[in-house]
Amino acid sequence: MADTKIGVLSCSGEECLGGTISRLATRKMMEKLRVGKTVTLCLPLYLAGGEGERSFAKAYPVITVDGCSKCCAKRATEKYSGKVSDTLVVSDILGEHAALSKVVSSKDLKNEHYQMVDKVADEICKKFDKILYEKGENK
Template identity: 30%
Template sequence: MDDRKVYVIPCSGIGKATASVGREATYRVVEDERPGCADTICLGLLTLGDEEAEAKLQEADVITIDGCAKDCARKNVEASGKPPTISHRVHDYLKEHRDLKPETVLDIGEGGRKLADVIAADIAEEIDELRNECGDPCAGEDE
């Protein structure tokens, strides 16, 4: 099996509840939904030009999740020399799921957790599609 991972990279979004939702969705994907197939890299390392972090992305598919329209995750991944394969904005999900509003940065609440679940489920499906394109399915693997 190809051990190539799909990297899911959320924004840092300090002070934004929507950024906290994006980070929660990321952890759900890499820890619960697609462990072994998905991983994450600290956005700060890419911002600082960390060569090891940048090298990991070059041979991988990358999915970004931004908490606001500034698109810091997407822009910093692009600046590292690797355009994201797929980019998401939490606000786009809020438009579709108006009842799932996060509460605060420190506690996104039930609505925020459910929104993170929706985002994580979409990303898990995207990872399955990306892995199937390269002949390396992930869904249903026993890990």
């Protein structure tokens, strides 16, 4: 990858499964599926005024991964740094019933939940690859 950096800003919601899935899928994408090709941005730090996070999002493409239709990560990015390059909403992929369920702790996840993580991570990768393709770079 040339000079292209792509950030992923995931939901930090703790009140529903969609937030947990968004964080785990983002980590899987970064640590296993696109190792060394992307960075994550911290939503709580971003919201608290973290200039490094906000400056990165102004200068580089950012994919937001939101757990539910509130789209907190996308809205925050657009408020403080401008338009996002792409967005993914876990509840759109898994359905609202699943995403809004109350299983939230990673220690309580079952195999079906890890399959959800895999599905969302694959969707993040598709968006990542699309951005690279549009910039004329291969993954």
